[in-house]
Amino acid sequence: MESLQFLGTSLSAVYHHMVMVPAPLFKRPGPQLPGNRTTTASVIRAAAALQHGAQSIPLPGPLDGDYVDGVVVDEVPIVDLAELRSSSGRAQGTQRVAAACRDWGFFQVVNHGVSIEFVHKLRKQCLDVFSLPQEQKDKVSRRSQGSQWVYDYRPNHGPLEVLQLNPWDSPQLHTCAHALNCSEDFIAVYEEANLVFRTLAMEILDILIEGLRVDAKHFQAHKKESQGVLRANYYHQSKAADQVLGLIPHVDGNLFTILHQQDVSGLEVLKDGSWIPITPRNDAFCINVADIMQVLTNDEYTSVQHRAVGPKTQARLSLAYFLTPAAGVTLVAAPELVNSLHPPRYRPFTWKDFVDASKGADRPYPSVLPFFEQRH
Numbered sequence: 001m002e003s004l005q006f007l008g009t010s011l012s013a014v015y016h017h018m019v020m021v022p023a024p025l026f027k028r029p030g031p032q033l034p035g036n037r038t039t040t041a042s043v044i045r046a047a048a049a050l051q052h053g054a055q056s057i058p059l060p061g062p063l064d065g066d067y068v069d070g071v072v073v074d075e076v077p078i079v080d081l082a083e084l085r086s087s088s089g090r091a092q093g094t095q096r097v098a099a100a101c102r103d104w105g106f107f108q109v110v111n112h113g114v115s116i117e118f119v120h121k122l123r124k125q126c127l128d129v130f131s132l133p134q135e136q137k138d139k140v141s142r143r144s145q146g147s148q149w150v151y152d153y154r155p156n157h158g159p160l161e162v163l164q165l166n167p168w169d170s171p172q173l174h175t176c177a178h179a180l181n182c183s184e185d186f187i188a189v190y191e192e193a194n195l196v197f198r199t200l201a202m203e204i205l206d207i208l209i210e211g212l213r214v215d216a217k218h219f220q221a222h223k224k225e226s227q228g229v230l231r232a233n234y235y236h237q238s239k240a241a242d243q244v245l246g247l248i249p250h251v252d253g254n255l256f257t258i259l260h261q262q263d264v265s266g267l268e269v270l271k272d273g274s275w276i277p278i279t280p281r282n283d284a285f286c287i288n289v290a291d292i293m294q295v296l297t298n299d300e301y302t303s304v305q306h307r308a309v310g311p312k313t314q315a316r317l318s319l320a321y322f323l324t325p326a327a328g329v330t331l332v333a334a335p336e337l338v339n340s341l342h343p344p345r346y347r348p349f350t351w352k353d354f355v356d357a358s359k360g361a362d363r364p365y366p367s368v369l370p371f372f373e374q375r376h
């Protein structure tokens, strides 16, 4: 259990670093004017050109996308899994996903096959827990349980409550349900979540592997033995939300993460130096590449830095399923992704080494990955 509590980011790091950020970082002016559209790359080119004394900015391309500080950035990739399930859409779809993993470390999936009724049922169970009296939640909190905690609360400017469980760990589910006096439904829903999210995670893992065009054998142990951790983040509504981060910038330390943010915004990913807000979609899951996938792909896929901005007008619940790697295997890049131009970036290590490093006082932040880099 303890090792599986190192995910997404070290929670202690997050909570101890609740930080103030300057007032609104993002503007979304409307209506969109085609002439004003530009891509992230061209924004960067323009900034670089101006820095080097150019008098004019390169003309933008005609792309749709999201505004950040008055300019449009490349559209956040949305992948239709139904298309990838058809033989005609598979090859192109996997290459689109691979491009998203390289360029963004992030994409959203729709038509994923998980019933929205089930997601809402799970969300309701989590909300029921968060609405319990504090004394009851404290029975399983970090303060009372130490490393065995499943619940945590930080009363900072944008208060955040967390419920983190291993949905495959029946004794843990029963102990938690008993301590919180939850109904049998709680256990049943979490057991179903274990199946539902693992099934989706395996489908996504297959797609990520196919997109790399490498031998799937390299990932076999993770297909067999990887597990998931389910975390519910409950961000309280806060008037100071636009000055407070609910979750500070971090990268996830697992293989990849599946996240549902329903219809309240908050998640932002870092792309080419800008924080891009991810428009919430009830029908979509966000997928972000995490550190261990970056290692297995020798940096072909990149682990994305992300954060959550606290909600201003209503509370926000996000559900995150972290797929963790097989515990016993040595983590090294797929051989096809290593050559003289791309020597192995990281020394071989195990998931336990990674978790242990994350607990070290002087670990690099926001990721411990630099600790495992090889010098050539």
Ligand SMILES: O=C(O)CCC(=O)C(=O)O
Binding pocket: 007, 008, 009, 231, 233, 247, 259, 261, 266, 267, 306, 307, 308, 318, 320
């Ligand atoms: O709440 C969110 O949107 C982000 C959650 C997250 O990054 C995490 O739990 O590690």
